[in-house]
Amino acid sequence: MSLLNETHAPELTSWIDSANLPGTDFPIQNLPFAVFRRAGSDEAYRGGVAIGDQIVDLSLAAQCGALAPECRPLAAAAGESSLNRFMAMGQGAWSSLRLALSRALRGGAADADRLAGCLVAQADAEYAVPARIGDYTDFYTSVYHATNIGKLFRPDNPLMPNYKWVPIGYHGRSSSIAVSGQAFERPRGQTLPAGATEPVFGPCKRLDYELELGIFVGAGNPGGRPxxxxxxxxxxxxxxxxxxxxxxxxxxxxxxxLGPFLSKNFATTISPWIVTLEALAPYRRPFERPAGDPAPLPYLASDANRAHGAIDIELEVLLESASMRRAGAGGARLSATSYRHAYWTVAQLLAHHTVNGCNLQPGDLFGSGTLSGPTLDQAGALIELTAGGKNPVGLPDGESRAFLEDGDAIILRGWCEKPGSARIGFGECRGTVLPALAE
Amino acid sequence: MSLLNETHAPELTSWIDSANLPGTDFPIQNLPFAVFRRAGSDEAYRGGVAIGDQIVDLSLAAQCGALAPECRPLAAAAGESSLNRFMAMGQGAWSSLRLALSRALRGGAADADRLAGCLVAQADAEYAVPARIGDYTDFYTSVYHATNIGKLFRPDNPLMPNYKWVPIGYHGRSSSIAVSGQAFERPRGQTLPAGATEPVFGPCKRLDYELELGIFVGAGNPGGRPxxxxxxxxxxxxxxxxxxxxxxxxxxxxxxxLGPFLSKNFATTISPWIVTLEALAPYRRPFERPAGDPAPLPYLASDANRAHGAIDIELEVLLESASMRRAGAGGARLSATSYRHAYWTVAQLLAHHTVNGCNLQPGDLFGSGTLSGPTLDQAGALIELTAGGKNPVGLPDGESRAFLEDGDAIILRGWCEKPGSARIGFGECRGTVLPALAE
Incomplete structure (x- = not known):
């Protein structure tokens, strides 16, 4: 069965010109969802879909008459202040609304003028976390990251014996997840100085980012039903x-x-736009394990997963220091990699998460884990790039970083691109480190 | 400053006779909160307060005229389908409503007949999880449990070097928390048989309970503000x-x-009644560490915490097997202990959780961690009581248990009791193990 349908056709163009520009993250083949309002306003947040440099306000689109009547309740659900109700409607609903929007946004669409009245420029928008995230689970799907980190802690035995069998994950903190633009005070806490036997309290000295993808659960499952x-x-x-x-x-x-706790739960930043799995269909790839690695247990294996379980999403990390920002220089790229290197697929993560009977709910979020690739320049965190801080990375303006400094902004970007398919972009995810609170 | 006020006076009695019986969990000095409805009905769940064998329906009490006008909005908030809005109102609100209910439920109260119309018998009620739990954090506050478990995994080095410095905690799963009465299928998953190098998949063979207290956050804190x-x-x-x-x-x-994941997130059971910290005031005790242990870091220390940081809550665990249930024999006690043995206080857990800037929200739940006491018969889990399954515990009907079997129900009970103070009970927390799904 092909994963592709008419919404993926690379030749499609939109009557919104900015969606047809080369290099746009949001052509008519993408149509990602977010929750937004006009920046600085006291308007209610509502759901929208990105097209070029515009947002289709779905709460308006549900009423404007440009969508087929059977799709209006779907647009109304997706136009609410969080996407949870739309997410709960399931794949059929998501796909129907995507098709309706694709047809209504194409060049020559009959009701283009009606939908034109539902547009807000992205330049004028601010965003909210797009769903009420009941539970957030962070996985550990890069074998390269697990090995790099393991080497720092256990040089003789970097990779745990369970790694190639168990999609390792743990529960993270939902309350401190915020949308791109988040700024947070450098956390304070207990640390054990090298050689000391008693800990000290103070601001974190080894603050790091981790390049990950987030995966939003749509339809849930009842407890006890994997x-x-x-x-x-x-x-x-x-x-x-x-x-x-x-x-x-x-x-x-x-x-x-018992695992990470205060070292992680002070802040997690996500990009505002959720790119649907359907939009990513042209970039699916076979899921292959390195020769000699064990086959996954049966509950983690299927023909479809082998045929197209992986997704080729290009990813990059940029650092913009305070002085670079003042100079208007933009961020400097620290590394670049692809999600295709992940050791476990999205389907394996979800099947594993529920195999014990754990219930998922619409709006639950998974983190992929740090997506380091096979070579060092593909590492997704400073602790890897700098070998635990020993080899600082240089920045273009002469600065260097072992770990993050106050004022540093980290910018993540992601996109899919190949000949014969439309570019599918994720926009960006930006967060900034503020100085720690005074003692 | 005394923690006690007129609501704690041991001589208070209620016009509801069952609240005055010796041994009741719910005298007029307790007044715990739950969310309930008539069992088997399709009524809306709403907040209530326990008094003897009755529940005061707070959504009705807000309107019946028995409470002072300034307390009616508080009762209305506490009468909603979850307690989150009331929790967010803060300590002043909780205390005002407690005082108003205490006065209205006392013998001789002027408007007793109005409030009598707001009662539902506990025997006729069913309960819901009392708050929307945004995040659930499980701590590890018994040094005895940490040592007992550590001995099984690391005989030479049972207690981690961080234990006496850091209130160890990790994030748990919110979605699978259910109220007393929960029944769940035995989880399935990957395990590594003794001596094997490759895991197998199947039903859990070492299913256990953990005796803990839950701690509900009321007022939250903004991110970055410990x-x-x-x-x-x-x-x-x-x-x-x-x-x-x-x-x-x-x-x-x-x-x-990265810590426990599928081994814990299939089910967590809580009792329906939340006993307020104010109700527990007569049972506060000095918080003392064993001689020779390090003093807590300054952010975890205060005069008040030393003076009355601990709470003397008696706890017990009972097991009721399927055959005991058929025989109507009731449960057999596996162990008993007290919360006063905890190595970290409630105040220390909350201060630690936020010291890095992590935001808490009303309705967030902490687990205390398994509350094993200093001797083996005070252990809060079978893995300790049976030394990892090696020494099964006997049951009165001739059965024995290394770990839990299908049909077993575990019943937790808790109460405070001492001469000169009213008994403050927690009711019970019951959960039952169902057979695993077929392969």
Whole structure:
């Protein structure tokens, strides 16, 4: 069965000219969802879909007459102040609204003038977290990241024996997830100085980012009713960029035996736009394991997962220091990689998460884990790029970084691109480190 | 400053006779909150307060005229389908409503007949999780439990070096928390058989309970704004019983390096009634550490915490097997302990949780961690009582248990009792193990 349909046709163009420009993240083949309002206003947040440099206000689109009558309730649900109700409607609903919007936004669409009245320029918008996130789970799907980190902690035994069998994950904090633009005070906490036997309290000295993708659960499952791997993707609404900020010195002292806690839960930043799994269909790839690695257990294996379980999403991290920002120089790229290197697929993560009977709910978020690729310049965190801080990375203006400094902004970007398919972009995910509170 | 006020006076009695019976969990000095409706009905869930064997329906009480006018908006908030809005109102509101209810329920209260029309018998009620739990954090506050568990995994080095410095905690799963009465299928998952190098998939063979207390956050804090230890208790709404079901064989295989995940997130059971911190005031005790242990870092220390940081809550665990249930024999006690043995206080947990800037929200839940006491018969989990399954515990009908079997119900109970103070009970927290799904 082909994953492609008329909405993916590369030749489609829109009557919104900016959607047809080369290099746009948001051509008519993308149509990602966010929750927005006019910046600085006291308007209600509502759902929208990106097209070129515009947003279709779905709460207006539901009423404007440009969509087929059967799709108006879908647009109304997606136009609410969070996407949860739309997410709960399931894959059929998501796909129907995508098709309706694709047809209404194409060049020559009959009711273009009606839909034109539902547009807000992205330049005038601000965004909210697009769903009420009941639970946030962070995975660990890059074998390269797990190995790089393991080498720093356990040189002789970098990769745990469970890694190639278990899609390792743990629960993160929902309350401190914010949308791109988040700024947060450098966390304070307990750390154990090198050689000391007693900890000290103070601002984190080894603050790091982690380049991840976020995966939004659409339809949930009841407790006690696992989702099979063949059904897993029908529960996934879409993906975004995610920065799992990490205080490495706090983490090293606190994480045994129960895992990261205060080292992670002060802030997590996501991009505003959720790119649907359907939009990513042209970029699916076979899922292959390195020769000699064990086959996944049966509940983590399927023909479809082998045929197109992976997704080729290009990713990059940029750092913009305070002085670079003052100079208007833009960010400097720290690394670039692709999601195709992940050791576990989205379907495997969801099947694993529910195999014990755990219930998922619409709006739940998974983090992919740091998406480091096979080579060092593809590493998704400073702790890897700098070998635990020993080899600082240089920045174009002569600065260097072992770990993040106050005023640093980290910008994540993601996109899919190849000949014969439309570019599918994720926009950006930006967050900024503020100085710690005074003692 | 005394923590006691007129609502704690031991001589108070109620015009509801069952509240005056010796041994009741719910005398007029308690007044815990739950969310309930008539069992089997399609009524809306609403907030209520326990008094003897009755529930005061707060949504009705807000309108019946028995409460002072300034307290009616408080009762209306507490009468909603979840307690979050009332929790967010803060300590002043909680205390005002407690005082108003105490006065209205006392013998001789002027408007007793009006309030009598707002009662529902507990025998006729069913309960819901009392708040929308945004985030659930499980702590590890028993040094005895940490040591007992550590001995099984690391005989030479049972207690991690961070234990006496860091109130260890990790994030748990909110979606699978349910109220007393929960029944769940035995989880399935990956485990590594003894001596094997490759895992197998199947039903958990080492299913366990954990005796904990739950701590509900009332007022939250904004991100980046830690709560000081002296202010911490004003953010705590109250406490309940909590069973952190645990699949030990899944846990052993999955938990490194990021902590427990599928071994815990299939089910967590809480008791319906939240006993307020104010109701527990007569049972506060000095918080003392064993001689020779390090003093807590300054952000975890205060005079008030030393003077009355601990709480003397008696706790017990009972097991009722399917055959005991058929025989109507009731449960057999597996162990008993007290919360006064905890190594970290409630105030320390909350101050620690926010010291890095993490924001808490009304309705967030903390688990205390397994509350094992200093001796083996005070252990709060089977893995400790049976030394990892090696020494099964006997049951009165001739059965024995290394770990839980299908049909077993675990019942937690908690209460405070001492001469000169009213008994403050928690009711019970019951959950039942169902057979695993067929392969």
């Amino acid at each position: 989702v099979s791997i063949d059904d897993a993707e029908s529960h996934v609404f879409g993906m975004c960029l995610l920065n799992d900020w990490s205080a490495r010195d706090i983490q090293a002292w606190e994480y045994q035996p | 709560v000081s230890i002296d202010d911490a208790e004003s953010h705590v709404f109250g406490m309940c019983l909590l069973n952190d079901w645990s699949a030990r064989d899944i846990q052993a295989w999955e938990y490194q390096p």
